[in-house]
Structures are given as C-alpha cells and as structure tokens.
Amino acid sequence: MPIHGKITKAKRIQNEQQMAIIVAKLLRETTGKGPRNVRAKILEDVVEISIEGFLTDLEQFLIAADNIVLVEQIRECIGERIHKEIERKLSEVTAMELQVLHVQRRLIQDCCRITLIITS
Numbered sequence: 001m002p003i004h005g006k007i008t009k010a011k012r013i014q015n016e017q018q019m020a021i022i023v024a025k026l027l028r029e030t031t032g033k034g035p036r037n038v039r040a041k042i043l044e045d046v047v048e049i050s051i052e053g054f055l056t057d058l059e060q061f062l063i064a065a066d067n068i069v070l071v072e073q074i075r076e077c078i079g080e081r082i083h084k085e086i087e088r089k090l091s092e093v094t095a096m097e098l099q100v101l102h103v104q105r106r107l108i109q110d111c112c113r114i115t116l117i118i119t120s
Contacts, residue, residue, distance in 0.1 A: 012042050015042060015093065015094045016040040016041060016042060017040075018093045018094070019040035019049065019093065020038040020040045020049070021038075022086075022089050022090060022093060023035075023049050023051065023090075023114075024038045026082050026085060026086060027051070027082075030078055030081065031054075031056055031078065032056065033056045033057075035051045035052060035054040036052050036053025036054075037050075037051070037052040037053060038051050038052075042118075045117065045118050046118060047090070047098060047115070047116040047118065048113060048114070048116075049113065049114040050111070050112075050113050051111060051112040051113070051114070052110065053111075054110065054112060055071070055107065055110045059071045059074065059075075059107075060110070063107055068107055068108070071107055072105070072107065075107070079103055083100045083103075086100065086114070086116075087099055087100055090116065096118050096120055097118065097119040097120035098116040098117070098119070099116060099117050099119055100114060100115075100116055101115045101116060102114075102115040103115075
C-alpha cells in the first residue's frame with residue numbers, strides 16, 4: 001500500500017520539511033558546510049532527498065584541479081559515516097522505518113540524491 005494512504009497530506013508535507021532540515025543539519029555538522037538547498041519527497045514506498053550546493057570550497061577547488069576521484073573518495077567516506085545516522089533520525093521524526101537504498105552524487109553539478117526505502 002502506498003505511504004500516501006497511511007498519512008495525511010499535511011503530515012506528509014510536515015515530514016518532508018523535517019527530513020530536509022535534518023539532512024541539512026547532519027551535513028553541516030559533518031563537513032562544516034551546509035547545503036544550499038535540500039528537498040525531501042515521500043513517494044509511494046521510497047523517500048527521495050535532493051541536495052544542492054553541498055560541496056565545500058576545498059572540494060570545489062580539488063574538482064577544478066582535476067581531482068574528482070579524490071573528492072569521490074572523500075564523499076564516500078562521509079556517506080559511510082552519516083547514512084545510518086540519516087536513517088535513524090529520519091525514522092524517529094517520521095515514525096517510518098527507512099533504509100538508504102542508493103546515493104547518486106553528481107560532483108561536477110554539486111548535487112546529490114539519496115533514495116531511502118520505506119520498510120514499514
């Protein structure tokens with residue numbers, strides 16, 4: 001059953017706003033820089049988090065100097081550190097069990113999409 005049948009539209013919008021705030025805060029705490037924009041969307045049985053403007057000045061410098069592989073490694077390390085925290089905090093706020101399914105980073109465009117599956 002789609003998640004939209006389980007919660008009201010107002011509650012879904014509230015959950016989406018809270019999720020965006022939590023992800024922005026976690027990124028700021030982890031990297032020292034918050035993203036320019038974070039949007040969360042609850043769709044059927046998944047949650048999509050879109051993040052824009054998340055790279056630090058140092059990461060942007062490294063990418064401009066043709067060191068994208070290094071930045072990919074840095075971001076992979078950061079992801080390993082915060083994915084469980086994202087799952088835990090978003091699950092607490094939404095009362096839904098969530099698990100990170102996929103992370104797509106487009107470093108040149110300075111954007112990222114995190115897809116979480118709703119497991120309950």
